[in-house]
């Protein structure tokens with residue numbers, strides 16, 4: 505049992521915490537212990553979102569004028585607080601989302617790292633100087649903040665995804681209105697508290713809790729200059745249409761159907777560990793999770809035998825239990841969706857290879873499941889957000905690459921091989937924004953660009969890394985020449 509203090513659910517608007525609940529009060533559940541709710545939170549509505557946008561508009565110009573040094577110092581102090589509270593944040597994340605404590609702790613630590621990195625990056629010039637054909641003239645590009653940014657985040661990384669959006673937005677001089685997922689509202693309160701304690705002026709970061717429709721109102725507000733969103737394809741595409749229709753800027757991360765190709769020369773131990781981790785880690789609730797396992801030629805049978813053993817042995821349980829490898833799904837609704845997809849796969853003829861044993865009872869627990877099948881199965885095309893993956897057999901390299909790219913998504917892909925020619929081909933031909941060689945499709949480092957291709961992300965600037973600040977800034981080109989002729 506945890507002894508941590510759970511933050512009280514509240515909006516943060518213009519520097520004030522508010523429990524105004526025009527939409528009533530909602531409960532944040534613990535998916536592992538449905539009879540032990542984590543806490544309550546107020547449900548805002550369109551007027552709550554509008555108030556937060558007003559506060560952001562009022563605060564933004566002064567924050568932009570404060571200078572990059574002052575803004576970076578806030579992030580540096582936030583980084584210290586994320587580190588100091590890593591255990592506390594990890595427990596809160598596990599209580600609300602369900603993932604294991606080490607998985608949650610990783611998010612807290614990387615949140616600190618992200619703040620430090622983005623603060624340091626603010627001190628690296630993004631300006632450029634060009635020669636001019638006119639004597640005495642200099643051409644200079646500067647970066648101006650976008651203005652007011654809407655941040656809409658999912659529940660699957662309740663700490664890290666918000667921080668990797670909010671930190672670059674803040675340090676480049678934007679004001680933020682953040683609507684987190686309703687499954688993880690108290691983790692959001694804990695993060696907003698950290699930024700406030702780190703010295704962020706009132707109104708620069710605003711947090712509004714409430715349903716998706718409130719997010720819709722935020723997105724539709726034409727005072728919001730840009731929206732960065734991670735979540736489902738349908739919601740993301742709606743946000744894109746709304747924001748671009750008024751010439752706003754939009755950044756989307758909408759999931760994937762990530763392939764992992766295992767070649768005959770792969771180290772089978774490395775491949776099995778990476779495939780299981782990639783497919784089942786964090787209960788398969790990662791946009792980067794391995795959804796298709798493509799076995800090339802003769803490696804198929806040994807790979808399947810080894811995967812069956814590994815998946816069957818996975819221990820499902822409460823994320824707070826140190827022995828647990830796989831926590832519950834985030835909600836009973838999410839579990840129902842995964843169970844329906846598994847039933848559909850069986851009805852379509854998928855062969856069940858492995859099901860993890862000893863899965864506890866409870867509305868959100870689901871046994872990791874491994875299928876074998878072909879491309880006729882819906883599950884080999886549509887994202888199922890849970891611990892379910894399918895092995896597909898191909899005869900050769902060409903077939904493997906064609907199958908890997910046979911998806912509307914393009915977020916991540918991986919190959920297991922020791923052949924440098926195949927590695928080179930993978931890096932150039934796999935249609936994915938992130939490619940791993942001898943590593944799982946999941947996981948990325950916060951100082952490298954992250955994002956997808958095709959339906960996974962569209963064409964927006966990459967998140968994270970030294971490209972993260974591009975989305976949150978406008979490039980202006982200045983032609984500067986002396987005021988008087990010489």
Ligand code: NDP
Nearest residue numbers: 657658684685686715716719720735736739758759791889
């Ligand atoms: P959603 O896309 O519905 O939710 C993501 C965020 O958008 C949440 O904050 C949500 O709020 C908000 N939202 C919902 N509707 C709107 C709207 N009309 N306008 C603006 N914001 C809105 O995803 P779900 O949480 O419902 O998960 C559904 C599926 O999405 C998953 O099964 C998975 O396939 C995919 N997903 C993908 C993720 C990724 O990393 N790419 C992450 C999470 C989910 P609220 O929570 O209040 O509804």
